[in-house]
Amino acid sequence: MLPFEKATSLYVNALSTMHSLCFKKAWDEKAFADLLCLPTTVGYLNDCAFVLFSVCDNQAEILTLGVVPDARKKGVASSLLKHSFDELKKAGVKEIFLDVNVNNLAARKLYEKAGFEQISVRKNYYDEAGQKSDALVLKKAF
Template sequence: MTPADPALLARLHAQAFAAPWSEAEFADLLGQAGVFAVVEPDGFILVRVVLDEAEILTLAVRPEARRAGLGGRLTGRGAVAAAQAGASRLFLEVAEDNVAARALYDRAGFRPLGRRKAYYAAPDGGRTDALVLSLDLAADPEKPALP
């Protein structure tokens, strides 16, 4: 896998999120063992693998490129790469009110595990719960249930 450019990831993340991560934060994450990015021109997925578990750290798609299958494609490629790195389960947190992301992860076969109360800061200053989801990669690591 080609090393990811922290500056590019920061630019894409800033286009996708109101509270983007910095280039330094991406450089730090990419310098950690087991962290990798799958990058396409309009988005990326950042994954961390530790032993037999993996976590999606972030998935960013430029607003102009949404609803065209890129999020599903990135999720699928990230899941396959995590399985190839030895992960049998893939986890993530998603804001309870992020309907589009929840639909994408549901189509991909992720199932709910729990809830983190008041995990995300909301734009209005409030807090939003995060849903903890997981995907079983062990069933068929080459073909996760993805769009």
């Protein structure tokens, strides 16, 4: 696994390629370029994984996170979260929030292992081709 680097607009191609391997609704290069233009967006990636946060004062929210299928279940996402949290802590972040689909068991396990706790539920938040599902709102405090 290559070391994690800070996401910049130089990486929009790698980010959109990896995103398309991880999600049905892929974000294109422009979507990543627009996000990375914002001063509030912070992200990290390597050759097989990525994460973007929106940071405001001492709070951060995970916008997207993924590991390409071939690299899963090897601890990559856990390492990426640890790296990101170390960096965000240095920048003064004290709380991280995220939404996760109640049916996404892999992500729920990842976040539980990383120390997140459920603080709320958004009923029918996701709608994939008419199939509705709840979002769990999770929080981790440093």
